[in-house]
Amino acid sequence: MDGYPRYMPLMPSRKIDYEEARQLRKEGWKLGEIAGRYGVTRQAVSLALKRRKKKKAKRRKRVPPGSTSRAKINVDEVKRLYKQGWSITGIGEHFDVTTGAISLALSRARVKLIRRRGRPPLVPSPNIRKLVRRYVDDKLTLAQLGSEFHIPYPRLRKLLVKGGAEIRRR
Numbered sequence: 001m002d003g004y005p006r007y008m009p010l011m012p013s014r015k016i017d018y019e020e021a022r023q024l025r026k027e028g029w030k031l032g033e034i035a036g037r038y039g040v041t042r043q044a045v046s047l048a049l050k051r052r053k054k055k056k057a058k059r060r061k062r063v064p065p066g067s068t069s070r071a072k073i074n075v076d077e078v079k080r081l082y083k084q085g086w087s088i089t090g091i092g093e094h095f096d097v098t099t100g101a102i103s104l105a106l107s108r109a110r111v112k113l114i115r116r117r118g119r120p121p122l123v124p125s126p127n128i129r130k131l132v133r134r135y136v137d138d139k140l141t142l143a144q145l146g147s148e149f150h151i152p153y154p155r156l157r158k159l160l161v162k163g164g165a166e167i168r169r170r
Contacts, residue, residue: 016040016048030061073097073105084108088113131156132163142167 016038024034031042038045073095083090088106092099106113131149134140140148146156158166 016045018048021045021049021122051162073101075109078102079111083109111130128159128163130167133160134166135160 016170021038024037025031031045035042035045078091078095081094082088086094088099088102092102095102095166122161131145134148135142135145142153142160144158146153149156151159158165
């Protein structure tokens with residue numbers, strides 16, 4: 001060991017010049033040698049290099065609020081896409097902005113937002129006359145109608161009653 005103790009006692013914190021320490025590390029210096037140069041422990045050098053690396057990777061350029069997202073968003077286009085059935089996430093990806101920016105633009109444009117979480121995709125309503133005709137004239141059961149039209153039993157009953165059909169007993 002080149003004149004530096006393996007463990008350094010607690011001492012006042014010293015600043016480690018990250019750029020110089022990184023350069024020394026690239027030149028092949030060991031952590032202990034760099035620690036001896038600064039008068040700190042090897043762990044302190046290692047942590048300083050790791051922390052600095054993480055901070056550099058996560059740091060993003062800050063943009064003033066509202067400076068770019070409003071410029072990128074064409075509100076009429078957003079409303080048109082949303083009414084066509086696009087999700088807020090899809091519209092956000094299309095315009096390269098956050099979903100929050102899209103929902104804010106829609107709410108400022110007084111568009112009523114549809115809560116879609118956990119719901120099945122919207123299926124067009126079946127033709128009620130066709131349902132009633134198949135039930136009354138063709139004598140299909142509710143189970144057969146449900147599987148043919150992909151409609152759950154309770155909704156099927158309501159549609160048939162709404163269409164004027166009398167529900168048969170088993």
